[in-house]
Amino acid sequence: MITIQDIGYVRSGTADLATAVGFAVDVVGLELVERTADRAYLRADNRHHCLSFVAGESGVLASAFVLADEDRLADAETELEQAGLTVTRGDKAAAADRHVREFIAFEDPFGNVVELVVDQKEVPTPVNFARAAGITEFGHLCLDAPDVRAAYRFWTRHFNMKVSDWIGDVACLLRFDPVHHKMAVFQGAGPGLCHMNFQVATIDDVMRNWNFLRDNGIEIEQGPGRHPQSGAVFLYFKGPEGLTYEYSYGVRRIEDDAAWRVRYFDPAEPDAIDMWRGPTNRCASQPQLPGLAAR
Numbered sequence: 312m313i314t315i316q317d318i319g320y321v322r323s324g325t326a327d328l329a330t331a332v333g334f335a336v337d338v339v340g341l342e343l344v345e346r347t348a349d350r351a352y353l354r355a356d357n358r359h360h361c362l363s364f365v366a367g368e369s370g371v372l373a374s375a376f377v378l379a380d381e382d383r384l385a386d387a388e389t390e391l392e393q394a395g396l397t398v399t400r401g402d403k404a405a406a407a408d409r410h411v412r413e414f415i416a417f418e419d420p421f422g423n424v425v426e427l428v429v430d431q432k433e434v435p436t437p438v439n440f441a442r443a444a445g446i447t448e449f450g451h452l453c454l455d456a457p458d459v460r461a462a463y464r465f466w467t468r469h470f471n472m473k474v475s476d477w478i479g480d481v482a483c484l485l486r487f488d489p490v491h492h493k494m495a496v497f498q499g500a501g502p503g504l505c506h507m508n509f510q511v512a513t514i515d516d517v518m519r520n521w522n523f524l525r526d527n528g529i530e531i532e533q534g535p536g537r538h539p540q541s542g543a544v545f546l547y548f549k550g551p552e553g554l555t556y557e558y559s560y561g562v563r564r565i566e567d568d569a570a571w572r573v574r575y576f577d578p579a580e581p582d583a584i585d586m587w588r589g590p591t592n593r594c595a596s597q598p599q600l601p602g603l604a605a606r
């Protein structure tokens with residue numbers, strides 16, 4: 312069993328580094344911590360970065376999770392290889408590029424590149440947010456997979472993940488600590504990053520951000536609304552090259568792990584995704600959610 316301690320970062324390729332960075336800073340509100348000719352690192356909390364852009368081909372390159380130490384990393388390498396996966400060890404330069412001590416990389420059964428890292432650099436200075444979006448932390452990441460139940464089996468068999476809630480067989484919300492989910496899998500045609508989430512401090516931040524995004528002509532995919540699963544008030548919006556960001560406030564914590572009963576929401580129900588039944592453009596990217604497409 313591989314014990315994940317935290318989510319680490321999303322590493323994304325971009326065909327237009329300046330535009331990707333401009334959006335992450337000026338719109339999302341992240342701090343640009345480091346910028347080279349072909350790299351940019353963005354920060355939302357004490358992690359050195361939670362999002363990095365690499366100039367080149369557009370699209371997600373990897374999603375990272377943090378392990379406790381190098382012995383756990385070696386054990387993870389063995390377990391994944393025994394499960395038949397090809398595991399690559401990052402060299403020193405690649406680890407430095409990610410601001411971690413060591414890492415391994417593998418593809419999940421659907422082709423999502425996952426990196427397991429040790430000693431992600433911590434930055435104690437307060438985040439110098441580019442905009443007062445109210446961000447408190449990198450909240451969760453959500454991967455695409457064609458077979459969500461198979462993804463669930465993979466992540467719960469080899470990792471310390473538990474399902475918190477299902478939305479039909481098209482979405483699975485997973486936890487590895489008391490937060491309702493820091494990882495999710497949504498059904499998609501192939502591998503991909505469904506979205507990355509930033510928690511904000513108050514419901515007012517969600518609403519202020521909504522107005523800010525609309526005033527600036529940013530495509531709102533869905534929200535403001537409230538997810539019945541985590542109880543969070545959410546807002547999804549589209550960045551350059553199809554990268555979906557989410558702000559949310561008020562995610563449920565599951566303090567009594569043993570007492571939690573997994574719930575199965577019917578995606579065809581009008582409240583399955585948004586208890587406020589607001590409009591959505593998300594069906595374009597998530598056509599597999601009948602509850603979205605129906606509206």
Ligand SMILES: O=C/C=C/C(C(=O)O)=C(/O)C(=O)O
Nearest residue numbers: 453495538540541542543584
């Ligand atoms: O479509 C349902 C999404 C649920 C949640 C939640 O309960 O907070 C998410 O954050 C999500 O996966 O986007």
Ligand SMILES: [Fe+2]
Nearest residue numbers: 451453508557
């Ligand atoms: Fe989310």
